[in-house]
Amino acid sequence: MVDVADGVGGLTQADTEHLKLLSIFHTVMAIALALFGLFPIIHLLVGLGFLFGVEGLAPSGGEPFPEVLFGVMFTVIPLVIILVMEGLAVAVAVAGARLRARRSWMLCVVVAGLSVMLMPPIGTVLGVFSLIVLNRPAVRQAFAETDALYA
Numbered sequence: 001m002v003d004v005a006d007g008v009g010g011l012t013q014a015d016t017e018h019l020k021l022l023s024i025f026h027t028v029m030a031i032a033l034a035l036f037g038l039f040p041i042i043h044l045l046v047g048l049g050f051l052f053g054v055e056g057l058a059p060s061g062g063e064p065f066p067e068v069l070f071g072v073m074f075t076v077i078p079l080v081i082i083l084v085m086e087g088l089a090v091a092v093a094v095a096g097a098r099l100r101a102r103r104s105w106m107l108c109v110v111v112a113g114l115s116v117m118l119m120p121p122i123g124t125v126l127g128v129f130s131l132i133v134l135n136r137p138a139v140r141q142a143f144a145e146t147d148a149l150y151a
Contacts (some may be wrong), residue, residue, distance in 0.1 A: 010138045018133045019099055025126055026096025026111075030089045033119070036080065038077035047074025060068025088118065090110055100129075105143035 013130075050071030095111035098104040112134065115127030133139055 012138065013141050015110060015133070015136060015139055017039065017131075019102065019139065020101055020135060022126075023096045023100040024090050024142035025128075026099060029115070029119070029126055030093035030096060033085055035124075037082055037089060040081045043074050043078040044082070047071050047076075047078065052073060086115065102142050102146045105134065105140060105147065108143075 048071070050067050051065070052071075091111050094116065095104075095108050098108055108130065112127040112130035115123040115130070117127075119127075134143075
């Protein structure tokens with residue numbers, strides 16, 4: 001099978017199709033990250049309960065329990081996890097939109113690298129395939145041409 005150029009920056013039909021699929025997969029990954037990133041809200045609520053002294057959370061009797069330390073740990077750690085996961089979800093969603101528009105090649109490469117490092121195993125596969133497609137000469141040229149239009 002011979003790939004024919006689709007007339008847009010010398011991209012073949014396969015390149016265009018791969019960019020379209022990568023864009024869709026980035027969007028799906030962003031939605032999954034955003035949803036899974038909200039799981040630590042349960043821990044955050046428990047930590048806030050300890051900090052503000054909600055009845056029933058502190059153990060009764062015995063030696064004093066370090067409620068404040070426990071509350072701070074159960075508030076700060078989930079809050080950091082939520083912020084990182086939601087920020088990563090936004091970055092992956094933006095990269096998916098930029099792949100669709102063939103803009104911001106460097107942003108797409110950086111997000112692909114973050115996917116490889118921070119989201120195993122599915123993010124690793126998505127990131128590796130993204131890096132393979134983004135480093136094709138025709139794809140780089142198409143991104144450069146589109147970025148030149150918006151510069």
